[in-house]
Amino acid sequence: TQLLEQSPQFLSIQEGENLTVYCNSSSVFSSLQWYRQEPGEGPVLLVTVVTGGEVKKLKRLTFQFGDARKDSSLHITAAQPGDTGLYLCAGGRFEAGTALIFGKGTTLSVSS
Amino acid sequence: GAVVSQHPSWVICKSGTSVKIECRSLDFQATTMFWYRQFPKQSLMLMATSNEGSKATYEQGVEKDKFLINHASLTLSTLTVTSAHPEDSSFYICSARFSGPAEQYFGPGTRLTVT
Numbered sequence: 001t002q003l004l005e006q007s008p009q010f011l012s013i014q015e016g017e018n019l020t021v022y023c024n025s026s027s028v029f030s031s032l033q034w035y036r037q038e039p040g041e042g043p044v045l046l047v048t049v050v051t052g053g054e055v056k057k058l059k060r061l062t063f064q065f066g067d068a069r070k071d072s073s074l075h076i077t078a079a080q081p082g083d084t085g086l087y088l089c090a091g092g093r094f095e096a097g098t099a100l101i102f103g104k105g106t107t108l109s110v111s112s
Numbered sequence: 113g114a115v116v117s118q119h120p121s122w123v124i125c126k127s128g129t130s131v132k133i134e135c136r137s138l139d140f141q142a143t144t145m146f147w148y149r150q151f152p153k154q155s156l157m158l159m160a161t162s163n164e165g166s167k168a169t170y171e172q173g174v175e176k177d178k179f180l181i182n183h184a185s186l187t188l189s190t191l192t193v194t195s196a197h198p199e200d201s202s203f204y205i206c207s208a209r210f211s212g213p214a215e216q217y218f219g220p221g222t223r224l225t226v227t
Contacts, residue, residue: 031214042116042205042218043156088155092214097144097163100216105155 003027004091006103013110016078021087021106024071029091032065032072033100037086079110115139116208118219125196125226133191133222135206141186142208146216147179150203162189196226 005024013019023032031050035043047056049065049072056063060083062075072089086107090100115138125131135145144163148156160181162168168181178200180192189208193200203223207216 033215035218040203040221040223042118042207042220045114045215045217048215086153090216097161099146099158099161100214102155102158107153 004089004101004103006089006106008106009104011106011108013079013108015080015110015112017110019076019079019108021074021089021108022071023073023089023091023103025091025101026070027091028069029101030069030094031092032069033090033092034063034072034074035088035090037088037105043086043088076108079108081110081112084108084110114215114217116142116206116217116219118206118222120222121220122223123225125224127197127226128195130192130194131196131224133193133204133206133224135189135191135208135219137187137208137217140208140210142189142210143186144209145183145189146207146209147181147189147191148205148207150205150221152203156205159191193224196224198226200224201226 007022033048034046037043047063052067052069054065060077064073086105088105089103117136119134147159159174160168160170162181162183164183164186170176183189205221207218209216
């Protein structure tokens with residue numbers, strides 16, 4: 001069974017701080033997606049990484065896919081209250097038409 | 113692009129009744145749609161995978177006769193919660209993907225409350 005271990009589960013920080021969320025697995029994924037979800041809404045896709053070692057930046061967010069495509073990280077620089085939400089990593093399996101494997105999520109709270 | 117809608121956004125029903133939730137891909141044809149259930153502050157729990165024109169594949173522990181899924185076209189899937197009970201109250205989210213990339217695009221979710 002493929003599993004994605006996401007950490008930390010909860011994170012409460014002050015505005016302006018930096019943070020990193022990790023997703024780790026013993027399995028290789030075809031791709032890795034990061035989503036952000038706000039209460040009462042569906043997850044919104046932030047980024048997809050597909051190549052080992054790939055780094056993508058989205059404003060203050062930096063996403064990295066591990067060289068072996070087993071792990072990924074999300075780094076937020078100078079967090080803002082608007083970054084508050086549930087962050088989910090999800091791994092793509094090689095079998096066509098199959099659902100993503102989701103981590104348990106990281107609930108981020110940024111206070112001003 | 114890649115917009116998925118869900119209807120209704122919230123519904124309250126009485127115990128014993130059935131509720132249908134619609135999931136539509138608005139600007140692309142979805143080869144596969146997925147239905148998830150989510151409890152507060154938790155991750156998504158996959159209920160079933162639905163391919164257009166074929167029977168849905170249910171995850172272990174999900175009752176197929178209780179959660180009826182129909183994927184009649186490449187843009188529409190429905191989830192019907194039959195004989196709903198209070199323990200079925202939850203946030204139900206659908207997602208859709210087209211062939212090729214693994215990304216799934218999520219609907220806004222449906223809050224079901226069974227009284």
